[in-house]
Amino acid sequence: MIQSETLELLEWSRLCDHLATFAATKLGAIASRQIHPPKTQSESLLLLAQTKEVYQLENRLTSGLTFDGIQDIGESLERAQRQGLLSGDELLAIATTLSGVRRLRRLIDDQEEEDVPVLAALVADLRTYPELEQEIHHCIDDRGDVADRASPKLAGLRTQLKSLRNRIYQVLQGILQRQGGAVQQQVITQRGDRFVIPVKAPQKDAIPGIVHDTSSTGSTLYIEPNAIVGLGNQLRVYRR
Incomplete structure (x- = not known):
């Protein structure tokens, strides 16, 4: 049996570390570093x-x-x-x-x-x-x-999720078109898991809904219109 002092003189651990650099896998590298004579x-x-x-x-x-x-x-x-x-x-x-x-x-x-x-x-x-x-x-x-x-159940749930998201986008796109003057940008975004649109604070009454966030300046409110709250609740249930 080779004594530990001999292995130190041979720089065995250094040799094993060098060998590990040639390994094709992580497991091979680990095994290379643990080789004993x-x-x-x-x-x-x-x-x-x-x-x-x-x-x-x-x-x-x-x-x-x-x-x-x-x-x-x-x-x-x-x-x-x-x-x-x-x-x-x-x-x-x-x-x-x-x-x-x-x-x-x-x-x-x-x-x-x-x-x-x-x-x-x-x-x-x-x-x-x-x-x-x-x-x-x-x-x-x-x-x-x-x-x-x-699974068929998962496929069905994802189909329903996609359908709900499409309906939410359709409703929000309609609101953006009708109330274009009340929004800061013609975009649909999210706060948490809720879909919102950026509304100018002074015109928040033009788009009734739930305020989920406010810009740092307070000039923009991120509102989830009442028209999609029910759809958003359904979406949350399906995601669970």
Whole structure:
């Protein structure tokens, strides 16, 4: 066993840090920094065999080994195991990692076993979950958002939300056209989750409604017209 003093003289930790800069994934970098010298001859021979097989495989492959999509999903998996909630981005990271691992497993499985006996043994018990990958990609889009296709109920709610927003915009556009002289700008904006229009303070009675905000000078009131309050309440309910 190599003594700690020897490792210090060899600047082992510095060597591991340098090795980590060549890692293709965050997990690879973490593993590189935690490498310890083998304790036995058999362990050394196994690691040398792994290195040789990976080197030869890398040279045989046209595009080389790829680790695309593989991420550090440890924290997400631990939270899921505790029945915790995961964000869309976290679920997407799990799916892309599963996909990356599956591709690596298939790549090694496609080789002649006598060419990669050590690597073949290494991935022999590695399970893949293509059904879970597909389910996540079905429910989560490429931006990490829940897709409409995730469930018919969600798709229906989003359709209703879109319809309500369109109705609110139509009503507000009509008010802007009819009461153009009372507004500071011909724009529709939001304060919190409520749609409002900027109204000149002296002419607030021209557009009855709820004042949600005031400009720093007090010359502009951000009013939610009474005509859309009910629609705004419905929109809030659907968003919940």
